[in-house]
Amino acid sequence: MRIRLAIEKDIEGIAHVHMESWRSTYQGIISESVLSNLTMEGRIKKWAQIFERGHSDSVIYVLEDEDGTINGFFHGGKSRQPELGYDAELYTIYLLEEVQGLGYGRQLFDTFVDALKQWDYSSFMVWVLEDNPSLHFYKKLGGQVIASKEIKIGEDRLTEVALGWGKDEEA
Secondary structure (H helix, E strand, C coil): CCCEEECCCHHHHHHHHHHHHHHHHHHEEHHHHHHHCHHHHHHHHHHHHHHHHCCCEEEEEEEEECCEEEEEEEEEEEECCCCHHHHEEEEEEHHHHHHHHHHHHHHHHHHHHHHHCCCCCCCCEEECCCCCCCHHHHHCCEEEEEEEEEEEECEEEEEEEEECCCCCCCC
């Protein structure tokens, strides 16, 4: 597996990982009606819009196997909520279920941290559903809960927590 900067031709692979990760990660957390209505077309459209807007203040990396198949990705950059006191944010990080638990999430996370250092960001945060099993992953990497909010996905009201890493902390 290798990690590299994403390019526009990766949109379909990113969309696939995004959709499949939602279905496996959020099963039992988000209603089945929401998960079953996820489509490749919808995910492709979302990611095409992100690439069209450009990402001068954000970065997207993919995790691909030797055949060039995308198995994971992250998207992060400038904080969308600077009022929380963090200058950068990990917007999304997803891995296909079959490659989870093999250290690739940590490699993607470390790549994100390295990218932030190149941009002179000194702190970052991530929003995670409170019931997401990955919350433990972020806490294990040193994330501290800094905020929470209620969100609505479909008809579900869920709690999302923000975890942060400061400039004097090690990721």
